[in-house]
Amino acid sequence: MKTRVISDDLLRGGREASLTRWKEHRGRYVDWCTVGFCILGALLVGITVLAIASMASAELANPAHLLEVATSSEVVGSILLTFAAGANAVLLLALFGTPLAYVLARARPSRFKGVVESIVDIPLILPHTVAGLLVYLLFMRRGWLGAPLSDIGLAFEDAYPGTVVAMLFVASPFYVNTVREGFEKVPVHLENVARTLGAGTFTTFRTVTLPLSLRHIYSGAVLAWGRAIGEFAGVVMIAYYPFIISTLIYYSFTTDGIQTSRSIGFAVILVSFGVFYLLRRMTRFVGRYDDRV
Amino acid sequence: MMAIIEAHEITKVYGNLRVLHDVDLSVGKGEILALIGPSGSGKSTLLRILDLIEPANSGELSVFGIDVVQERGRWLDLRRRMGMLFQRPIVFNASVYDNVAMGLRYRGASGDVIDRKVKEALEAVGLSRYIKSKATDLSGGEQQRVALSRVLVTDPEILFLDEPTANLDPTSTATIERIVTGLNRELGMTVLISTHDLSQGQRLAHRIAVMIDGTIAQTGPSHEVFREPKDRRIARFVGAENIIPGRVVSRSNGFTVVEAHGRQMLSATPPPAEEVEMVVRGEDISLHRREPGHEEAENRFPATVTGIEPTAPFVNVTVHCGCDLVALMTARRAEALGLHEGMQVWVSLQAKAVHLIARGGKDR
Numbered sequence: 272m273k274t275r276v277i278s279d280d281l282l283r284g285g286r287e288a289s290l291t292r293w294k295e296h297r298g299r300y301v302d303w304c305t306v307g308f309c310i311l312g313a314l315l316v317g318i319t320v321l322a323i324a325s326m327a328s329a330e331l332a333n334p335a336h337l338l339e340v341a342t343s344s345e346v347v348g349s350i351l352l353t354f355a356a357g358a359n360a361v362l363l364l365a366l367f368g369t370p371l372a373y374v375l376a377r378a379r380p381s382r383f384k385g386v387v388e389s390i391v392d393i394p395l396i397l398p399h400t401v402a403g404l405l406v407y408l409l410f411m412r413r414g415w416l417g418a419p420l421s422d423i424g425l426a427f428e429d430a431y432p433g434t435v436v437a438m439l440f441v442a443s444p445f446y447v448n449t450v451r452e453g454f455e456k457v458p459v460h461l462e463n464v465a466r467t468l469g470a471g472t473f474t475t476f477r478t479v480t481l482p483l484s485l486r487h488i489y490s491g492a493v494l495a496w497g498r499a500i501g502e503f504a505g506v507v508m509i510a511y512y513p514f515i516i517s518t519l520i521y522y523s524f525t526t527d528g529i530q531t532s533r534s535i536g537f538a539v540i541l542v543s544f545g546v547f548y549l550l551r552r553m554t555r556f557v558g559r560y561d562d563r564v
Numbered sequence: 565m566m567a568i569i570e571a572h573e574i575t576k577v578y579g580n581l582r583v584l585h586d587v588d589l590s591v592g593k594g595e596i597l598a599l600i601g602p603s604g605s606g607k608s609t610l611l612r613i614l615d616l617i618e619p620a621n622s623g624e625l626s627v628f629g630i631d632v633v634q635e636r637g638r639w640l641d642l643r644r645r646m647g648m649l650f651q652r653p654i655v656f657n658a659s660v661y662d663n664v665a666m667g668l669r670y671r672g673a674s675g676d677v678i679d680r681k682v683k684e685a686l687e688a689v690g691l692s693r694y695i696k697s698k699a700t701d702l703s704g705g706e707q708q709r710v711a712l713s714r715v716l717v718t719d720p721e722i723l724f725l726d727e728p729t730a731n732l733d734p735t736s737t738a739t740i741e742r743i744v745t746g747l748n749r750e751l752g753m754t755v756l757i758s759t760h761d762l763s764q765g766q767r768l769a770h771r772i773a774v775m776i777d778g779t780i781a782q783t784g785p786s787h788e789v790f791r792e793p794k795d796r797r798i799a800r801f802v803g804a805e806n807i808i809p810g811r812v813v814s815r816s817n818g819f820t821v822v823e824a825h826g827r828q829m830l831s832a833t834p835p836p837a838e839e840v841e842m843v844v845r846g847e848d849i850s851l852h853r854r855e856p857g858h859e860e861a862e863n864r865f866p867a868t869v870t871g872i873e874p875t876a877p878f879v880n881v882t883v884h885c886g887c888d889l890v891a892l893m894t895a896r897r898a899e900a901l902g903l904h905e906g907m908q909v910w911v912s913l914q915a916k917a918v919h920l921i922a923r924g925g926k927d928r
Contacts, residue, residue, distance in 0.1 A: 379579065460654055464711075466617055467648040468667035469718060471640050478670075479656075 323540065330537045340531055341538035346519065350542060353516040356431065357499035360438035361492050364446040369488070372447050373476065376454035395444045399504035406437045407508040433510035438499035446495035453487020454480060489557040493550050500543070568593040568722060568754050569614055574623035576609055583609045584778045587623070591722075591756060596748050598765035598786075599758040601775030602801060607758035608651070610775070611724045614756065616643045628721070644671060647720030651727040653707035655699035660691065660710055663699045667718040685713035689743060705736025712740060716747070723747070725757040729764065741768060762803060766790070774798050792833075792919050793843060799921065805846040805880070805890040809923055812838055819861065819915055825886030829863050830915035837922035846892030848917035851881060852910040853901055861915040869907045872898065879903075883911060 330337050340346060371391070378384045394402050410417040410427040417427055427433035457480050465475040481488075503517035511518060516539055524532035567590045574587040584606045591597050599607050613620045616632060616639045625632050627642055635642075647667075655663050664685055668678045686692045689709040694702060699710055708728065715723065725744065729737040745768060747753045758775075759765050765772055766786045773783040774793075782794045793799040799807055810824030812835040820831045822842060829842060850856075856864060867885035874880075879898040881891045889911065901909070 460650065460652065461656070463612070463617055464650065464654050465666070465670075467615060467643065467646075467724075468714065469640070469644040469670040470666075474670060478666075 326533060326537055326540075330534060336530070337534050337537060340534035345514075346516075346535055346538060349514050349516050349519045350539065352431075352434075352513055353500045354546075356434045356515065357438055357442075357496045359435045360442055360499045361446070361496045363435070363439055364443055364495055365488070365492065368443060368447045369450060372450035373454050373480070375447070376451045377459075391447050392444050394441045399441065399502070400508075402441050402505040403437065403508035406433075406440050406505060410436055410509055427509055429510050429512040431510075431513065434506050434513070434515055437506040437509050438502055441502050441505045442495035442499040445498050446491045449491030449494055450484065450488050453484035453491070456487070457483045485557050486554065489554060493547070497543075497547065566593045567591065568628060569756075570624075570626045571614065572624040574610070574613060574620045574625060576606070576613060577621050582778060584613070584620070586779050589773060589780055589783070591754060593754055594748070594752040595770045596745070596755040596757065596768055598769030598772045599756065599775055600760065600762060600765045600772055600801075601758075603760055605775045606778040607775050608726050611648065611726050611756065611758055615646055615648050615724050617648075644718070645720065646722040646724065647715035647718055648724040648726065649708075649712055649715055649728045651730050653704050653711055653731065655702070655707045655710050655714075657698070657700050660686065660694050660697050660699045660702070663710055664714045664717055666714060671718070681717045682713075685717040688716065689713045690739070705732050705739075708732055708736060708740065712743065716743075720753065722754045722756065725755065727759055728757065730760070737764075744768070762790075774801060776801060791845070791917075793921070795921055796841065799843045799919075803845070804843045804919075805892065806842070806844040806849075808842045808844070808887050808889075810840055810842055812840055812920075820920060822918075822920065827865060827886050829913075829918055830861060831918035831920050832861070832916045833918070833920040836920055839923040840920045841923045843919040843921060844889070844913065844917060846880065846890050848913065849889060849891035850912045851883065851891055851893065851901060851903070852912060855910050856912050859912070859914075863911075863913040863915065863918070865911055867909055867911045869903055869905055869909055872903055872905065883909060885911060 375384065375388065375391075397405075408414055410420075410433060412418065412421050412426070412428055420427070425432055427436060461479050461483070462475050465479045466472075470478065500515075501517065502515075503521065506515055507518055507521075514522065516535070520532050520535050520539070523535060569589065569591040571587055571589045574584055574589075575582070576584040587606075587610060589610075599610065601607050612618050613625070614627070616627070628645065630638065630642065632639065632642065656666070661682055664682045665678050668681060673681075683692070683695070686695055689712055691706060691709055691713065694706065694710075699707060702710065708731075712728075723744070728744075729740055732740070741764070744755055744757070748755050755768075757765075757768060769786060771783065772786045772789045774781045774789055776797050781798050782789055789798070790802050793802055793804060796807060808824050810822040810829070812820055813823045813828065814821045815835065818832070820833060820835045822829045822831055822840060824842065831842065855866075858864070865885050867883035867889070869881060870884045870888070871882035872879060873882070874895065877895055878892050879895050881893065881898060881903060883889050883891065891911070903909070
């Protein structure tokens with residue numbers, strides 16, 4: 272009890288004095304390392320801000336034109352198409368990529384596993400035009416997969432499936448690697464507990480591993496979707512039509528000139544930024560990191 | 565006793581690391597078998613293999629009389645007749661009720677059955693009042709009890725315990741031990757417990773298997789394993805303080821006479837070889853202030869106290885008599901003898917307490 276009284280007194284009496292003392296001494300010592308890091312980082316952020324600002328200043332000077340372009344059916348349709356194709360690619364990734372990620376997360380290191388991992392990463396290291404070529408050659412009307420699939424009525428060239436397949440290809444490493452990381456973070460112990468309690472392999476995956484990895488799956492899906500809707504070179508070779516948003520911008524840049532393409536670009540920035548901000552905010556509702564033991 | 569688990573020449577390899585080799589083990593129905601061994605000797609791996617969580621690389625294994633190597637398709641069914649408690653208390657971030665209900669839900673039990681059994685199981689481990697609490701909010705000991713009741717609701721015929729009390733306080737340990745021995749006695753549950761706690765092994769088990777370097781080095785009743793270890797590594801692990809090299813010189817009246825450091829010692833063990841090592845447990849050595857009266861089949865000799873090391877509530881007393889011997893006695897006894905360094909004492913040691921093993925066999 273006595274100590275409490277004393278410390279209360281100290282706090283009450285000494286607070287003002289000690290605060291000013293802190294203020295006096297603040298600024299005398301400068302951590303040059305932190306300052307330097309901040310300056311270097313600010314340059315990087317500054318370039319992005321500057322680029323957007325330069326575009327915004329031109330666009331906001333003529334809001335009527337911006338509104339006209341942004342609400343034109345061509346642009347709205349293209350944005351919706353791009354988002355839908357991206358979502359479609361992500362759904363396919365969830366179906367095929369999730370099992371792959373789980374197998375990779377649980378397999379013991381081996382040469383074979385290393386090879387598979389490198390194959391998964393191929394779209395990451397290729398120039399996008401090469402990725403586009405790869406997709407085109409495989410899925411074109413005379414391609415190894417394109418030919419049999421077009422026989423059953425599934426055409427990829429200049430068609431929606433082509434867009435989806437190209438997006439799927441370039442976005443797959445983002446999804447698979449993120450989800451694999453999530454699975455790796457679920458301790459095998461937990462799975463073993465479920466198995467000793469009588470769960471089969473799939474039940475264990477469904478009731479333990481999957482719920483605990485939801486956050487990574489969500490964030491992998493968002494990453495992959497972002498990558499998918501931003502793709503240009505990969506998509507344009509197999510599916511120039513229908514116009515996804517990047518193709519539309521390029522087309523209008525080469526035909527209508529800079530003003531229209533800039534307006535479309537700015538509209539895309541606003542929409543994408545808004546959507547991604549929302550998606551990121553929603554992360555907090557998906558799973559929890561304290562879901563681990 | 566009918567064997568419920570029969571393992572023969574089990575081998576397990578992780579990459580380049582051989583974790584288990586030539587493991588032979590037979591567990592009788594209704595017995596408590598303690599698997600003791602140093603950390604990293606492969607106890608956990610063996611339990612996982614016996615519980616059919618992971619396959620061995622080679623060997624034969626039958627559980628409940630079923631050859632599990634051939635019947636891979638029945639592993640899940642067989643696993644559902646067994647239960648396992650792990651070293652770390654592992655609970656899922658959900659209510660205690662949901663944690664305990666897991667095993668029953670996996671088996672597709674109906675809501676009523678789950679409700680009844682979960683309540684019974686929590687009652688048994690004394691956690692009924694926490695039924696709605698979040699399991700991760702409980703203390704380590706309570707979590708482990710939740711984990712135990714989670715296993716018990718599924719009525720396992722074989723219970724595997726993988727160092728179940730290594731992280732727990734003495735009270736929680738006692739509770740878990742009491743529940744496990746009770747289940748064994750009342751329901752005839754077969755229990756396989758791995759532990760590096762020698763006294764826990766002795767306390768609980770009907771039979772002990774010593775696991776060293778990935779294989780089972782000796783099995784038997786606990787007094788046999790502790791008093792008559794087969795080789796030097798086992799002797800060291802089961803806590804025999806004195807291992808003294810010597811040579812067999814003669815046999816008389818059923819006793820073996822061993823010469824070591826110029827002194828002749830009697831042992832009740834038949835000589836396993838010419839060159840031997842005498843294994844003597846510290847608690848079997850008695851120290852006296854005066855020469856004690858002569859007893860049948862006893863070694864007596866004078867010695868000098870060279871070290872006294874308290875390990876509460878016992879004292880390790882090192883005496884020199886040509887070689888160093890470590891005697892273990894209660895602190896009170898040491899006080900009564902007035903022991904101090906340099907003091908002359910008499911050592912007495914029954915011939916039965918001198919166990920002989922062949923020298924130069926498996927060393928380290």
